[in-house]
Amino acid sequence: MRVLLALGGNAMTNADGRARPEDQIEAARVAMAAVADLLQHDVDVVVTHGNGPQVGNLLVKNELAAAVVPPVPLDWCGAQTQATLGFVLMDALDAELGRRGIDRRTATVVTRTVVDADDPGFARPTKPIGRFLSAEEAALLVEHGETWEDRGAKGWRRVVASPEPLRIVDAPAAQALVDAGFVVIANGGGGIPVVAEPDGSLHGVEAVIDKDLGAALLAGSVDADVLVIGTDVPHAVLHYGTPEARDVGVVTVAEMRAYAADGHFASGSMGPKVEAACRFVEQGGARAVITDLAHLADAVTGASGTVVVPN
Ligand code: ADP
Ligand code: MG
Numbered sequence: 001m002r003v004l005l006a007l008g009g010n011a012m013t014n015a016d017g018r019a020r021p022e023d024q025i026e027a028a029r030v031a032m033a034a035v036a037d038l039l040q041h042d043v044d045v046v047v048t049h050g051n052g053p054q055v056g057n058l059l060v061k062n063e064l065a066a067a068v069v070p071p072v073p074l075d076w077c078g079a080q081t082q083a084t085l086g087f088v089l090m091d092a093l094d095a096e097l098g099r100r101g102i103d104r105r106t107a108t109v110v111t112r113t114v115v116d117a118d119d120p121g122f123a124r125p126t127k128p129i130g131r132f133l134s135a136e137e138a139a140l141l142v143e144h145g146e147t148w149e150d151r152g153a154k155g156w157r158r159v160v161a162s163p164e165p166l167r168i169v170d171a172p173a174a175q176a177l178v179d180a181g182f183v184v185i186a187n188g189g190g191g192i193p194v195v196a197e198p199d200g201s202l203h204g205v206e207a208v209i210d211k212d213l214g215a216a217l218l219a220g221s222v223d224a225d226v227l228v229i230g231t232d233v234p235h236a237v238l239h240y241g242t243p244e245a246r247d248v249g250v251v252t253v254a255e256m257r258a259y260a261a262d263g264h265f266a267s268g269s270m271g272p273k274v275e276a277a278c279r280f281v282e283q284g285g286a287r288a289v290i291t292d293l294a295h296l297a298d299a300v301t302g303a304s305g306t307v308v309v310p311n
Contacts, residue, residue, distance in 0.1 A: 001043045003038060003225070004215060005048070006040075006048050006212060006229045009050040013053070024054075025088055034294075046219075051081040079110055105163070106185070107183075109174045112204075114165075115163035115164065115194070119163035125161045126159060129189070141158070143173045161207040162209065162210055165193075165210075165217045212276040215276055228300065231290065235247035235248055254311045260274050
């Protein structure tokens with residue numbers, strides 16, 4: 001069996017959201033212990049991960065150091081966080097595998113993902129990133145071509161395009177490595193967004209791809225049987241946050257689509273996970289599971305979490 005595991009931001013930072021190096025190393029240790037549990041069984045594992053807090057930190061460095069060193073674009077921030085988180089995750093997983101005497105190697109693939117230059121997201125950016133600034137500070141960055149929005153009392157925040165991922169350029173490299181027995185870390189942060197020129201060349205763009213939608217595309221691209229979206233809640237919940245709240249267990253993709261259409265899943269958090277789970281199953285995946293790290297090993301067999309299955 002081949003499993004694509006998508007780790008949320010919470011799996012990469014402290015529970016309170018802090019992202020000091022020691023917080024990230026500790027979070028990676030916990031997440032990779034769960035991955036090692038999976039590897040006790042006869043499964044191939046490809047891991048992808050979010051990078052929101054890490055990119056946020058790089059953006060602050062860009063701003064504060066702009067007078068001294070040139071700021072780097074958002075696609076470079078994506079590449080840098082893929083490499084750093086890949087390094088941290090590989091170290092954590094290698095240590096855990098060594099402790100358990102499991103003979104598997106790990107590899108990270110810096111991964112580009114093609115988006116459409118005409119994606120509506122570029123004309124109307126919606127994805128908030130980085131820290132809040134004052135109106136004066138934001139105005140300066142608007143002069144440099146960035147889009148910033150007034151978010152009231154908290155201040156101004158940058159918004160960027162969140163285009164649809166179309167094709168994962170480096171998926172064949174990830175697939176070759178997993179076929180060769182490696183535990184592969186790929187497409188972090190949803191992939192580095194690139195657009196294709198008419199001559200076929202690629203160049204990076206200032207955007208962020210949704211990590212969960214990227215995970216669904218990667219899962220199909222590496223022939224995964226199961227997509228597991230690991231987050232900080234054990235289930236997707238209907239009537240979330242109300243007295244009528246009810247966990248979703250095993251559902252068909254048609255049922256899950258109907259719940260989503262009824263507005264049960266928040267657009268910036270659970271919504272993309274449900275969309276990713278549905279897409280993966282509609283495109284031929286056997287099962288997609290949304291759950292937390294504690295239930296990861298059970299999730300692979302379909303014994304816990306929210307499990308989306310074909311109709
Ligand atoms: P990640 O970092 O793993 O991507 P997110 O914060 O983006 O995590 O999404 C998980 C969060 O989604 C949960 O912590 C929960 O607060 C929120 N959420 C919104 N709607 C729902 C829902 N219907 N059921 C469960 N969780 C929900
Ligand atoms: Mg999220």
